[in-house]
Amino acid sequence: MAATNNNSSPVRRRISQIFARIREPVSGAPLLGWLLGALVAVILEQLIGLSLARMLGMSRIPALFGIVIVLQKPSLIPSVILYDLLIYVLPTYIIAWLSTAFANWSAAKLLNFNKWVAVLVHIVLIYAVLHIWCDVSDYRLLVVRLILVAIIITASLNVINGYMGEFSCSHPGFIALGAYMASVLTVGLFVDDNFYGPALLPTNLGHFLFPVILILGGVVAALGSIIVAVPSFKTRGDYLAIISLAFMFMVKSLFENLEFVGGARGLGGQPDWATLPVVFSWTILSIWIINNFVRSTFGKSLNAVRDDEIAANAMTVNTRRTKMTAFLFGAFWAGVAGGLFAHVIRYVNPSTFGIQMLAEVLAMVYFGGLNSIQGSIVGAFSINLLSEALRPLEIYKWLIIPLLLILVMIYRPTGLISFTEFDFMNMIQPKRKTKEEVEYAAAAD
Amino acid sequence: MPLLQIDHMTHFFGGLRAVHDFNLEVVPGQVRGLIGPNGAGKTTIFNLITGIYSPTEGTINLEGDNLVGLYPHQIAAKGLARTFQNLRLWRHMTVLEHVKQARYSKLKYGLIGAFFGTPRRQREEEQSDRIARELLELVGISHLADQVVTNLPYGAQRRVELARALAIEPKILFLDEPTAGMNPEELDQMMDIIRQVHNELGMAIYLIEHRMKVVMELCQVIQTLVFGEVIAEGTPDEIRKDPAVIDAYLGKEVEF
Ligand SMILES: Nc1ncnc2c1ncn2[C@@H]1O[C@H](COP(=O)(O)OP(=O)(O)O)[C@@H](O)[C@H]1O
Numbered sequence A: 001m002a003a004t005n006n007n008s009s010p011v012r013r014r015i016s017q018i019f020a021r022i023r024e025p026v027s028g029a030p031l032l033g034w035l036l037g038a039l040v041a042v043i044l045e046q047l048i049g050l051s052l053a054r055m056l057g058m059s060r061i062p063a064l065f066g067i068v069i070v071l072q073k074p075s076l077i078p079s080v081i082l083y084d085l086l087i088y089v090l091p092t093y094i095i096a097w098l099s100t101a102f103a104n105w106s107a108a109k110l111l112n113f114n115k116w117v118a119v120l121v122h123i124v125l126i127y128a129v130l131h132i133w134c135d136v137s138d139y140r141l142l143v144v145r146l147i148l149v150a151i152i153i154t155a156s157l158n159v160i161n162g163y164m165g166e167f168s169c170s171h172p173g174f175i176a177l178g179a180y181m182a183s184v185l186t187v188g189l190f191v192d193d194n195f196y197g198p199a200l201l202p203t204n205l206g207h208f209l210f211p212v213i214l215i216l217g218g219v220v221a222a223l224g225s226i227i228v229a230v231p232s233f234k235t236r237g238d239y240l241a242i243i244s245l246a247f248m249f250m251v252k253s254l255f256e257n258l259e260f261v262g263g264a265r266g267l268g269g270q271p272d273w274a275t276l277p278v279v280f281s282w283t284i285l286s287i288w289i290i291n292n293f294v295r296s297t298f299g300k301s302l303n304a305v306r307d308d309e310i311a312a313n314a315m316t317v318n319t320r321r322t323k324m325t326a327f328l329f330g331a332f333w334a335g336v337a338g339g340l341f342a343h344v345i346r347y348v349n350p351s352t353f354g355i356q357m358l359a360e361v362l363a364m365v366y367f368g369g370l371n372s373i374q375g376s377i378v379g380a381f382s383i384n385l386l387s388e389a390l391r392p393l394e395i396y397k398w399l400i401i402p403l404l405l406i407l408v409m410i411y412r413p414t415g416l417i418s419f420t421e422f423d424f425m426n427m428i429q430p431k432r433k434t435k436e437e438v439e440y441a442a443a444a445d
Numbered sequence B: 001m002p003l004l005q006i007d008h009m010t011h012f013f014g015g016l017r018a019v020h021d022f023n024l025e026v027v028p029g030q031v032r033g034l035i036g037p038n039g040a041g042k043t044t045i046f047n048l049i050t051g052i053y054s055p056t057e058g059t060i061n062l063e064g065d066n067l068v069g070l071y072p073h074q075i076a077a078k079g080l081a082r083t084f085q086n087l088r089l090w091r092h093m094t095v096l097e098h099v100k101q102a103r104y105s106k107l108k109y110g111l112i113g114a115f116f117g118t119p120r121r122q123r124e125e126e127q128s129d130r131i132a133r134e135l136l137e138l139v140g141i142s143h144l145a146d147q148v149v150t151n152l153p154y155g156a157q158r159r160v161e162l163a164r165a166l167a168i169e170p171k172i173l174f175l176d177e178p179t180a181g182m183n184p185e186e187l188d189q190m191m192d193i194i195r196q197v198h199n200e201l202g203m204a205i206y207l208i209e210h211r212m213k214v215v216m217e218l219c220q221v222i223q224t225l226v227f228g229e230v231i232a233e234g235t236p237d238e239i240r241k242d243p244a245v246i247d248a249y250l251g252k253e254v255e256f
């Protein structure tokens, strides 16, 4: 155990030994076990979270693991750490450990029964954890929905910038197209508002048609992306980056000058249809489809075009079609995410879709990791949390996030988790069998 | 009827005449060689045939179909597969992924299959997986299937390129200096592989070589190119004895 290399310092060796010892009891826990643990943790928080927080000197349950409090009141750092340990880390760890045998057995049973049912059970559990966690505060609910939207945005940008290796800066433009398209449809047709007047169609119908509206937003974004995709046939690198940047500004000033959508004042009053289950479902759907695509030979063509376009061509890959597909596909999901975003925030404004959003989405992709779904999820999650934590420092936020981006580029140019395959079916497999588990399974059968 | 017929092909790079009045007939199953000093225009001829450049003049026909003006991927899909003098591999992809990628034009499941993972996609990907593994077996690198290519030794990388080209199911295989940079042992192995590929799959092969041993032993017909012009064409024995070839090329630097 803990066989680290010889030239590491004793301290480092000691630390990695400790970590190995902590990991040992839960090394056989499958994803199902961890999810059960997380479920117990969030339920526990509902029951005793507030009293514990008060006991530790905080007025409320720390909304985002305490990261916001930490910057405002550094004296509370020990309390926050203790809270996170007692409420999240320990219960999850203990349940994952204790349930190992049961969880492995159930995971195996589920997979034997039907692999799609097994996947569905895991997804429902993830949703349950999120739902209960968000129940504690509206702020959490907002942040979680924004993170879920950001995951779609990051994964879709990764298709173009990571999987295909183009440095495209047009994503805020695609997001804006989707956001405005969806907003105009919902605000204009289905709700009473000051700007477009009374609803033209019943609100319930709009609620029902919301998926169609989001898809239309995606389609408009995809159509817009043709403007960037066509030049990409001939140009790569810096020139394409500039073209895509120009596209972003074009879209922004288009909306600034379109009085029909509120001009620079923006457009508000979107109905509250982007609820947690709605956003969650779209995130799962987009990840599923994007992951299917990038793992197919057609999707791998993006990698071939990135790594050597001449070779790709010589090996029968239609590189124009490949580039067009990547842009349309990436932009489509950016558009869908834009529609969701507009209905989470319930207000859009051209200046939202500018250079700051670009910095943020690029940071999510390049920090999380190129050519990776896991990286996209990690990137969206961590940059959003960071961004919330730094919110009190408003201006410095725009120093720290770019600085972080620079550091990542220097020390890990492809990001935290890059060039991986995302295989959910593999993630939900039961882990190795211990003696007790074999006995447990025998007894349970 | 010849498989591939090229008539009076000429190509200029700006003012430089890289290829002049080049003619070629390849019949099915034939193994042909193209030799000539560095800068003679050999690689340019490959690039012209495979559509990377369009010839300034002349015609290229494959089984009666004109190839001039088609995109490289279309020409490749018609059955002209190639390797590159300076390896062109995809540095983040595994060996197996390389070979499967070259099945692109054979896949019919389309974007619907790619997005939703339809049973049809499952079937076609499994089939292309099987074919790819067979080809890796054929060139002797099946044990490296899941390695990323940048981790492989040079000789193995050359074999990846070969297996990848074979996945196109070529009618003609174009090999641009397949033994460049290899030591004598690797060279012998590569020659064996080329022979075996030819025996088992039977396509025509057109290869550019620098080493006389390779062309003389493998090829039925050899062309000698100097300054973009063919100065001699014939069997290995004829080429070996041709005074123009000896004078222009062989006599100076190469011995048999
Ligand atoms: N893309 C290009 N642009 C301009 N000149 C080129 C290009 N490719 C090749 N050449 C020139 O054409 C000539 C033939 O090159 P090449 O076909 O690579 O020779 P070989 O493969 O026989 O060594 C050389 O003089 C080379 O410099």
Ligand SMILES: [Mg+2]
Pocket (backbone or CB within 6 Å): B042, B043, B044, B085
């Ligand atoms: Mg050459």
